[in-house]
Amino acid sequence: MKLLRYGPAGAEKPGIVDKDGTIRDLSGIVADIAGEALSDETLARLRALDLETLPPVDADSRIGACVGRVGKxxxxxxxxxxxxxxxxxxxxxxxxxxxxxxxxxxxxxxxxxxxxxxxxxxxxxxxxxxxxxxxxxxxxxxxxxxxxxxxxxxxxxxxxxxxxxxxxxxxxxxxxxxxxxxxxxxxxxxxxxxxxxxxxxxxxxxxxxxxxxxxxxxxxxxxxxxxxxxxxxxxxxxxxxxxxxxxxxxxxxxxxxxxxxxxxxxxxxxxxxxxxxxxx
CATH class of the missing domain: 3.90.850.10 (Fumarylacetoacetase-like, C-terminal domain)
Incomplete structure (x- = not known):
């Protein structure tokens, strides 16, 4: 999977790239690409999603750092x-x-x-x-x-x-x-x-x-x-x-x-x- 974060700096939302290269919104599934969302269990849940059911994201959206709340x-x-x-x-x-x-x-x-x-x-x-x-x-x-x-x-x-x-x-x-x-x-x-x-x-x-x-x-x-x-x-x-x-x-x-x-x-x-x- 290709996970990412999109939106204004400091207010990014989680997203995922589908097989056609379209960014899909994940904010109804996980709060952020951070913390518990990076666990094997959550990644397996994301992998099982039907991405076509997720809302597409405006192609002109800013792309933020791909992981949030970096500790170190x-x-x-x-x-x-x-x-x-x-x-x-x-x-x-x-x-x-x-x-x-x-x-x-x-x-x-x-x-x-x-x-x-x-x-x-x-x-x-x-x-x-x-x-x-x-x-x-x-x-x-x-x-x-x-x-x-x-x-x-x-x-x-x-x-x-x-x-x-x-x-x-x-x-x-x-x-x-x-x-x-x-x-x-x-x-x-x-x-x-x-x-x-x-x-x-x-x-x-x-x-x-x-x-x-x-x-x-x-x-x-x-x-x-x-x-x-x-x-x-x-x-x-x-x-x-x-x-x-x-x-x-x-x-x-x-x-x-x-x-x-x-x-x-x-x-x-x-x-x-x-x-x-x-x-x-």
Missing amino acids: FICIGLNFADHAAESGMHLPAEPVVFFKATSAIIGPDDTVEIPRGSVKTDWEVELGVVIGKEAKYISEDEALAHVAGYCVINDLSERDFQLHRSGQWVKGKSADTFGPIGPWLVTRDEIPDPQDLPMYLEVNGHRYQDGSTRTMHFSVTAVISHLSQFMSLQPGDVISTGTPPGVGLGQNPQVYLKPGDKMELGIEGLGVQRQNVIQG
């Missing part, structure tokens, strides 16, 4: 060997974990703002993993049973804030609009192998990132298991699993986002995001 927005750094190399950093022995403020979350096609004082705002296409069942001290073999589904994330970053302003990376990762998520939450049954998904990102029509989850240093199952040793993962938590090479930081000369730029990014089977860039 967890990111994995330097998880692709080529990206670590272009960043001038060594591959880590364990996953590099940092957090992104949930206030950064926006819809997949919402406008991205360059924060005040920014000189190095960058892009990163990443595979997002949405937790559907509590995970605590789990093994890699158990990991995927705790996943509700997958989505596209643009892990926007301000590199000067991230690398040169002291402290943790969170300073460069958490500006408002730095977390576009969606368009869809694609349930795990539709993605048999999360380690075989082509992914790309373009700026103004130029393809900078053209990679695949095949080259992850730590797999999705390894990341989930690792995180669960340090914190419980709850339904609605989002994990952004790292980016392939081709970020602005790695270009020679370096290239960063500026007002007027347009981004397009996508992952096979998970949809496409398109964002205009403005000065915040």
Whole structure:
């Protein structure tokens, strides 16, 4: 299934995409694509629906982030060997974990703002993993049973804030609009192998990132298991699993986002995001 949330920011309603690509309203079935709605039991109930009986949604409706009430927005750094190399950093022995403020979350096609004082705002296409069942001290073999589904994330970053302003990376990762998520939450049954998904990102029509989850240093199952040793993962938590090479930081000369730029990014089977860039 392809689940989503549509409507004005802060007042999104739950929806589902039918076989013809029409968005159908789910608000009479679940309150939101969040919390208990991400459980295997509720997803099975949604899967059994006759979607043609659900009200269609206006095709021009804004699409919001595909999961609501995100508790933790967890990111994995330097998880692709080529990206670590272009960043001038060594591959880590364990996953590099940092957090992104949930206030950064926006819809997949919402406008991205360059924060005040920014000189190095960058892009990163990443595979997002949405937790559907509590995970605590789990093994890699158990990991995927705790996943509700997958989505596209643009892990926007301000590199000067991230690398040169002291402290943790969170300073460069958490500006408002730095977390576009969606368009869809694609349930795990539709993605048999999360380690075989082509992914790309373009700026103004130029393809900078053209990679695949095949080259992850730590797999999705390894990341989930690792995180669960340090914190419980709850339904609605989002994990952004790292980016392939081709970020602005790695270009020679370096290239960063500026007002007027347009981004397009996508992952096979998970949809496409398109964002205009403005000065915040």
